[in-house]
Amino acid sequence: MAINFSQLKKLNEGKTKVIYENPDDPKTVYMRFKDDITAGDGAKHDIIEGKALIDWQTNRDIFEYLNRCGVQTHYISSPEEKVSVVKKLDQKINLEVVSRRVATGSILHWGNAVEGTRYDPPITQFHYKDDPLHDPLLDEKYVEFIIAKKNGWEYRKMVEFNVEVFLHLERAFAHFNIQLVDMKLEYGIIDGDVYLIDEITGGSFRLWPYAKENPDLNQANVLSELDSKGRLDKDTYRMGETLDKVFSKFAVIANITKNFKDLKVN
Ligand SMILES: Nc1ncnc2c1ncn2[C@@H]1O[C@H](COP(=O)(O)OP(=O)(O)OP(=O)(O)O)[C@@H](O)[C@H]1O
Ligand SMILES: [Mg+2]
Incomplete structure (x- = not known):
């Protein structure tokens, strides 16, 4: 079943991702990718439709590889397109x-x-x-x-x-x-x-x-x-x-x- 983000508390929103609480597990959060692209510390900004999906795939494949290599990362899983579950930062x-x-x-x-x-x-x-x-x-x-x-x-x-x-x-x-x-x-x-x-x-x-x-x-x-x-x-x-x-x-x-x-x- 798709995650209903409109019902979840937004903890943080940056230039390329939104962080939502995970009500089922307070030790983790949802990381949702956006279509935004920025450069020059935010001075240049555009929206590229489909970029969130591409970034989510790249990020998933790289973090899964690094986890297999034994690197200590926050990445846990990717339950649906554009969304990953990660350990919540203290x-x-x-x-x-x-x-x-x-x-x-x-x-x-x-x-x-x-x-x-x-x-x-x-x-x-x-x-x-x-x-x-x-x-x-x-x-x-x-x-x-x-x-x-x-x-x-x-x-x-x-x-x-x-x-x-x-x-x-x-x-x-x-x-x-x-x-x-x-x-x-x-x-x-x-x-x-x-x-x-x-x-x-x-x-x-x-x-x-x-x-x-x-x-x-x-x-x-x-x-x-x-x-x-x-x-x-x-x-x-x-x-x-x-x-x-x-x-x-x-x-x-x-x-x-x-x-x-x-x-x-x-
Ligand atoms: N495991 C995590 N738990 C909680 N927050 C996280 C985690 N990983 C990343 N974040 C936060 O997600 C936020 C949104 O990311 P994004 O890259 O969109 O921000 P940004 O605009 O680049 O700003 P920043 O300069 O803070 O990175 C950032 O503040 C980042 O620190
Ligand atoms: Mg960032």
């Missing part, structure tokens, strides 16, 4: 945790990185979540200090989880000749521990197809090995492509992640 951690394998995007502007530089292991950066302030970056030295001197176990776990998740997803996309370039994740506290929460969809990462059959991805700069113009992710939207084109790229991602269920995990 405490939000107001950070976006970014991992980068290949330098591109904002790091080229505020850092001195050369596009295509390969980071090994992937680097992790924390951004304080605040749209009006454009999600400022936390100083790396400060994070190191918190971990080393202030028992910042949550930060340590987030770094560990972020790299772990990055490597699992990088390996998964590699089966489809695609490089996971970078990625943004969110975490929260559930039952006193750090959990991967929120969503992983086309807006969470950059995906660049391989430019050739057997790319050499173990060099200092991998730009020539990758087809950045063939990008599948939300950069298409940021760069002003038509909404139809953006939708078709997100659909390609969902068509890839639907195969994650067949991947072996180790």
Whole structure:
């Protein structure tokens, strides 16, 4: 039977999802995807009909894969289209945790990185979540200090989880000749521990197809090995492509992640 959301209490509504209480289980909530797409911390905003369904599929297939890999995530199940059940957050951690394998995007502007530089292991950066302030970056030295001197176990776990998740997803996309370039994740506290929460969809990462059959991805700069113009992710939207084109790229991602269920995990 379909869930009647008009009768459920809305706990939170963000740019891309609505969170509803689950009257049958106070330890979980419903996460319902919306057709909205935003960029520039909400400055650019559109509705793409059908995007909620595509995002829900991508998110479901990625989280089910990560759960199989043994990552501690909030994801439980997807009882109907556009709706997932997740463990309810006890405490939000107001950070976006970014991992980068290949330098591109904002790091080229505020850092001195050369596009295509390969980071090994992937680097992790924390951004304080605040749209009006454009999600400022936390100083790396400060994070190191918190971990080393202030028992910042949550930060340590987030770094560990972020790299772990990055490597699992990088390996998964590699089966489809695609490089996971970078990625943004969110975490929260559930039952006193750090959990991967929120969503992983086309807006969470950059995906660049391989430019050739057997790319050499173990060099200092991998730009020539990758087809950045063939990008599948939300950069298409940021760069002003038509909404139809953006939708078709997100659909390609969902068509890839639907195969994650067949991947072996180790
Ligand atoms: N397991 C969870 N339990 C409760 N709330 C959650 C859970 N996972 C994610 N949320 C919350 O769902 C809300 C809606 O998500 P959405 O991504 O639409 O928000 P947003 O506009 O991006 O805002 P935010 O900057 O808070 O993420 C967010 O506040 C997010 O923290
Ligand atoms: Mg969000």
